[in-house]
Amino acid sequence: MNTFLKLAWRNIWRNKRRTMITISAIVFAVLAAIVMQSMNRGSYEVMIDRMVSFSTGYLQVQDYRYDREASLDNAFHYDDALGETVLSADTRIERVVPRLETFMLAANDVSTRGSVVFGVDPEKEQAFNQIDNYLAEGRFVESNEYTAVMGKGLADRLQLDVGDTLALIGQGRFGMSASGLFEITGLLEHPIHDMNNSAVYLPLGTAQELLSAEEHITGLLISVQQARQTDAVAASLRSTLEDGELVVFTWPELMPELLELMEMDLAVPRLLTLVLYVVIGLGFFGTVLTMTMERLREFGVLLSVGMKRGSLSLVLFIETLIISIMAVASGILLSWVLLKLVDPIALSGEAAQAVIDMGFDPVIPMSFAPDQFFVQGLYVFVIALIVFLFPLVKILRLNILEAARS
Amino acid sequence: MTIVRTEKLCKVYNPDTVPVHALNNVCIEVDEGEFTALRGPSGSGKTTLLNMIGGLDKPTEGKVFIDGHEISSMKDSKRIDFRLQNIGFVFQHYNLIPVFTAAENVAFIMMLQGRDKQEIRKRTDKLLDQVGLGDRKDARPAQLSGGQQQRVAVARALASEPRFILADEPTANLDTEAAMNLLDIMEKMNREQNITFVFSTHDQRVIDRARRVVTMVDGAIDQDEIQDPDKT
Numbered sequence: 257m258n259t260f261l262k263l264a265w266r267n268i269w270r271n272k273r274r275t276m277i278t279i280s281a282i283v284f285a286v287l288a289a290i291v292m293q294s295m296n297r298g299s300y301e302v303m304i305d306r307m308v309s310f311s312t313g314y315l316q317v318q319d320y321r322y323d324r325e326a327s328l329d330n331a332f333h334y335d336d337a338l339g340e341t342v343l344s345a346d347t348r349i350e351r352v353v354p355r356l357e358t359f360m361l362a363a364n365d366v367s368t369r370g371s372v373v374f375g376v377d378p379e380k381e382q383a384f385n386q387i388d389n390y391l392a393e394g395r396f397v398e399s400n401e402y403t404a405v406m407g408k409g410l411a412d413r414l415q416l417d418v419g420d421t422l423a424l425i426g427q428g429r430f431g432m433s434a435s436g437l438f439e440i441t442g443l444l445e446h447p448i449h450d451m452n453n454s455a456v457y458l459p460l461g462t463a464q465e466l467l468s469a470e471e472h473i474t475g476l477l478i479s480v481q482q483a484r485q486t487d488a489v490a491a492s493l494r495s496t497l498e499d500g501e502l503v504v505f506t507w508p509e510l511m512p513e514l515l516e517l518m519e520m521d522l523a524v525p526r527l528l529t530l531v532l533y534v535v536i537g538l539g540f541f542g543t544v545l546t547m548t549m550e551r552l553r554e555f556g557v558l559l560s561v562g563m564k565r566g567s568l569s570l571v572l573f574i575e576t577l578i579i580s581i582m583a584v585a586s587g588i589l590l591s592w593v594l595l596k597l598v599d600p601i602a603l604s605g606e607a608a609q610a611v612i613d614m615g616f617d618p619v620i621p622m623s624f625a626p627d628q629f630f631v632q633g634l635y636v637f638v639i640a641l642i643v644f645l646f647p648l649v650k651i652l653r654l655n656i657l658e659a660a661r662s
Numbered sequence: 663m664t665i666v667r668t669e670k671l672c673k674v675y676n677p678d679t680v681p682v683h684a685l686n687n688v689c690i691e692v693d694e695g696e697f698t699a700l701r702g703p704s705g706s707g708k709t710t711l712l713n714m715i716g717g718l719d720k721p722t723e724g725k726v727f728i729d730g731h732e733i734s735s736m737k738d739s740k741r742i743d744f745r746l747q748n749i750g751f752v753f754q755h756y757n758l759i760p761v762f763t764a765a766e767n768v769a770f771i772m773m774l775q776g777r778d779k780q781e782i783r784k785r786t787d788k789l790l791d792q793v794g795l796g797d798r799k800d801a802r803p804a805q806l807s808g809g810q811q812q813r814v815a816v817a818r819a820l821a822s823e824p825r826f827i828l829a830d831e832p833t834a835n836l837d838t839e840a841a842m843n844l845l846d847i848m849e850k851m852n853r854e855q856n857i858t859f860v861f862s863t864h865d866q867r868v869i870d871r872a873r874r875v876v877t878m879v880d881g882a883i884d885q886d887e888i889q890d891p892d893k894t
């Protein structure tokens with residue numbers, strides 16, 4: 257085995273230039289593929305991260321009817337005991353964050369605007385998404401106050417400011433009329449564009465009272481230690497909550513549109529990657545082809561003196577593998593370094609303004625999701641396997657005498 | 663003791679298109695300890711016969727026995743293994759692994775046989791000393807002369823401790839001095855270690871040194887004579 261490895265390694269360097277060119281080509285493909293993906297995914301990851309923090313949670317417990325009809329009538333009873341039950345259902349659950357959410361009209365003295373009212377537990381909310389960091393002015397609400405914090409966009413439209421009074425008008429649970437006045441303690445530069453123009457935060461108890469929904473919430477958000485644990489935690493939580501009227505959703509289930517959009521946006525880099533790999537694969541194939549053809553004589557001699565076809569194939573396979581491993585490793589390393597260097601790309605001038613106007617940050621963050629690195633390695637490995645078919649077939653069919661004469 | 667025996671060996675190349683009758687009913691026996699030259703004009707079938715005996719090709723008709731084993735009917739993988747254990751080869755053209763040193767080329771065969779590392783190293787040294795390349799162990803084939811390369815090839819052929827060694831025109835690409843030097847080495851091994859050699863050649867100086875000379879004409883054995891090489 258050791259000898260085969262040595263043989264393969266030296267064979268690779270018989271034509272240094274050719275090998276280097278082949279490796280460089282693969283490195284380039286891996287690099288380009290990763291950088292394209294990373295740029296595309298980076299923006300979405302930030303979006304998803306914000307959506308998870310401010311809208312859906314990694315997981316969310318709801319009444320089973322709420323998904324069909326997002327109404328307060330389909331809120332569910334929540335107390336500390338239920339919070340404990342959920343929290344202890346799985347050790348990977350970090351915290352639970354209750355929210356009561358409904359549409360209301362937000363009004364000043366003269367005009368009204370549609371708004372989404374969130375009744376939240378201030379401490380838990382802060383622990384979950386550091387909402388305080390997004391305060392443009394004032395402070396966040398505190399439990400049991402009759403106060404509100406609102407998105408700056410909404411506040412501007414209603415010409416409201418910290419210290420002013422916000423009126424909320426709407427419908428409570430089971431058609432009860434709901435209206436109240438709240439002092440504005442702070443304005444949020446809300447990281448989600450839509451919510452900046454619509455969100456109003458009230459302390460949970462205050463919201464429950466306003467909406468005649470005492471001890472009720474519409475969703476219990478759950479955060480896990482690591483995003484990839486989501487599905488596993490969902491499974492264990494589902495078995496804990498079995499039989500009840502509560503159901504568990506994961507974030508991909510709660511925002512399919514965003515994920516679809518991301519998939520669509522990734523279609524172009526994916527296609528480019530495919531084209532790139534086809535081209536590079538052909539180059540790789542060309543190298544392996546010449547590496548095979550120019551050595552047929554040698555193969556003939558090796559088989560003559562007693563090397564098994566399987567062993568000879570193994571040597572050729574190791575050669576193909578070494579080339580791909582070197583290429584993939586350098587490609588991944590290089591792209592990682594490159595991404596680290598440019599992350600995040602800050603836009604400036606008109607481009608920046610255009611992006612800000614659309615409601616996004618004027619930066620393109622890079623994604624460092626590990627799978628995009630590994631996946632490229634996997635692609636190259638698959639290409640290597642396909643490319644290796646040629647020498648394999650050639651060796652298995654090699655006629656010793658014809659080879660010796662070539 | 664007979665090592666090689668062929669039975670009415672026939673070989674027809676391209677039987678379906680332009681048939682070439684390369685061997686016609688060749689019957690030959692080679693005994694242990696022989697130092698035999700196969701001579702004949704180009705195209706007379708020397709290479710074809712050696713390939714049949716060495717199990718590199720299958721006869722169209724007839725059989726080849728090595729130590730009583732019919733190599734001509736063995737399956738490919740079994741033949742490869744049989745060659746590894748029983749037959750040593752030296753070819754006309756460069757036939758060493760170019761990326762391996764002289765020592766590695768010799769050791770490789772023993773590695774394929776699965777021998778013990780320690781033993782491989784000792785034997786490699788011994789064999790390279792025997793062919794006079796004790797000081798060129800770490801040279802790659804490209805750094806060796808043609809004669810030196812063929813001496814490494816002989817050492818490699820010997821490494822597996824085969825029953826006999828087949829050499830197809832081993833001196834064809836060598837100058838006289840290198841050719842005689844190679845012959846000296848082969849002869850010495852034959853004399854001192856009773857190693858059986860069968861080699862093809864059309865070089866008279868090489869033929870003169872053989873003890874048995876088999877002459878081929880048109881794919882058949884024309885003459886088979888014993889000579890005393892020391893007389894010439």
Ligand SMILES: Nc1ncnc2c1ncn2[C@@H]1O[C@H](COP(=O)(O)OP(=O)(O)O)[C@@H](O)[C@H]1O
Nearest residue numbers: 675676682684703704705706707708709710711
């Ligand atoms: N692979 C082959 N296909 C067709 N004809 C062949 C092949 N190998 C050898 N021959 C023919 O068989 C005959 C014997 O060839 P060969 O054994 O190489 O002779 P030698 O080694 O004595 O020069 C020649 O006529 C040669 O042209």
Ligand SMILES: [Mg+2]
Nearest residue numbers: 708709710830
């Ligand atoms: Mg010949």
